[in-house]
Amino acid sequence: MDQLLKTEKTAPRPPLRKSAFSPKSLAGQLMLWITVIITALWLVAVGFGALVMRDEFGEIFDGALQETAERLVPLAVDDLRHQEDLGPRENPGSFRAEPGEGNLTYQVRDKTGRVLLHSHAAAGEPFDAPLKVGFFDGADGRVYTASTADGTIFVQVTYSAQERHEAVVEGSLALLLPVLLIVPVTVVAVWFVVRRVLRPVETLRAAIGEKDGGNLAAIEEVSLPQELRPILRSVNLLLARLRDVLAAEREFTSNSAHELRTPIAGALAQTQLLLAELKDSPTAARARQIETSLQKLTKLTEKLLQLARAEAGIGVTETTFDVADVVGVVVTDFQRASEDSDRIRFTRDPAGSRTCEGAADAFAIVLRNLIENALLHGRPDEPVGVHLTEAGNVRIRNGSPRMSDADLVAVRKRFARGRTLAPGSGLGLSIADRLLAQMRASLMLTSPIPGQADGFQAEIVFAAAR
Structure with missing residues (x-):
């Protein structure tokens, strides 16, 4: 025990309070993992949606190519027959336009591969596709070829590969952009729910702390x-x-x-x-x-x-005591019973008092040990000052040679008496340390006294009230 x-x-x-986003807190870990999982699921959903959309777009484009090619076959045959009835004239295939001005382009070719007619945006050179009915994936895109029943006229229709790619990319971005809004909104909603659900845990943790x-x-x-x-x-x-x-x-x-x-x-x-x-x-x-x-x-x-x-x-108790009252009683007892009563000088700041948690008897033991040490180990011809500060701290000073930091650490140990010939057991400071720790206070030892060349000061410092 x-x-x-x-x-x-x-x-x-x-500390009693931590950020909800601290990675080592329960709320922080929940937020981190839920955010990662939600984001990952949304990204996977967008990825699958993009794949499905690409296939659907492909079917739509292929259907448009096939329908366009089959619809152009009779029109191209009628146009060619009309040109024959009017007599010789300049080959329509010689009229060219800058490639790339249109997305859907076509060419009408005979069975030898010669281009008879082509759309305004199509190049004059034949498409890189065989004269065979069906789809063909060429270097410039996907081509569909349709022909007349006798196989003498072929119509080839293609859709720009770049345009098909842009359609898939833009569609995928259309799926991704809502995610950029939905994920933050979801994270905020989850954060609110997690904080609300974990509020009892935080309350219990703070109470135990x-x-x-x-x-x-x-x-x-x-x-x-x-x-x-x-x-x-x-x-x-x-x-x-x-x-x-x-x-x-x-x-x-x-x-x-x-x-x-x-x-x-x-x-x-x-x-x-x-x-x-x-x-x-x-x-x-x-x-x-x-x-x-x-x-x-x-x-x-x-x-x-x-x-x-x-x-x-x-010192562990649920009661409280007034520091000024205890200091006054202890100093009065020393002044009445001690042979060195004239050496004790008690001063206090205006309104220098406070109420602290702990046992008054325990605090009195601390004061008695510190004042007794000051009387025993201080210079006999110098006074022992007991001062109560405005914050409620107690300072006890006595004249003595200057002590090193190592000596100040050593005198806190049990049965350690420092460099002195005065009688004593070496337990006073150890007892004071232990009791003050139970009352949420600490003992600060200083040598020399601040503002002086030598001397020794023991100050009881109470923790801030909660």
Whole structure:
């Protein structure tokens, strides 16, 4: 359980909001895959449509060629007979026009292949197609040949290959252009539906993301889809079990603290009575050593119990406290009970206070450890400043030689006391760090004091209110 709490308190909290188009989010993946699939299906549909359209266009063009050629056969025969009745004249086939001016062109040829008549846009040279009834795919396009019953006159009709190709391309573009509009509209509609459907998932995710060491309250059972209700029940059950475990650990630690203090206090009292009886006896020196050891043991036990309470999560609570009130009580206690009460200087900015989540007792332990460290390890002839800022942060300053960054990191470790000869257990900063983490606050250590050449500053910085 302790390891679980450590991981929870030290791990950075994920942001509560992410873009719906984030590729690692559920909504982002749905949007990506749906967009790709819809676009691919539309493109496949357009491709099949273009193939079918090309075949249909081919049938239409072939039918037009065949119908035109068969209709021109009797007309060409009548025209040729009329020319014979009028007598010799200039060959109509000698009249040429620029090729390519028309899409549908024809030629009338005799059985030897000579061009007798041709359309205005057709070239004078014979088409590259045999004199055989039916379709033929030539270099310049598809040609249909029709003939008279006796096979002496042939009519060949062709449609521009470029025009046929342009018709297929333009038809395909006509199918593709609506897709360019339909796909974005479909994507927007799908995005709206996905966001609406996944809104309960986002609500539940945000509610779970707010749960940490300082907020173990059950998640409110809002209207959720059937698939998400088991998740909500499981999370609430886990939170309830975690609250029970933390409460049991706190109760055990409190009882242990009471049971340990009583025998030590009794042993110290008996030793002090023994000293009063021995007075100047040679064994009095040993009794004083026992008294000193018991006093050190009392302080060490107190620190270890505070550390145990911090490990049990006494700062994890759903209650709140006023920072200014707790600071005032702790400073007053030091000024009344400490031999160095004159060294403590308490100041505050106007309206310098705030309400924070956590246990007031836990915050008082933090302040006591930091002020005690400042009194023990600071220069005896310099004051210890306790300042409450307008933002509600607390700064504790004391005079001391300048410390390096490595020293500032080292003193945070358990039983690390830095470069000092003053008595102590080296647990004060470790206890403060642990408890502040449970209250969504942090401890900033600085040396020298900003704006000074030396000194040491410990600042309690609270996270922004959510």
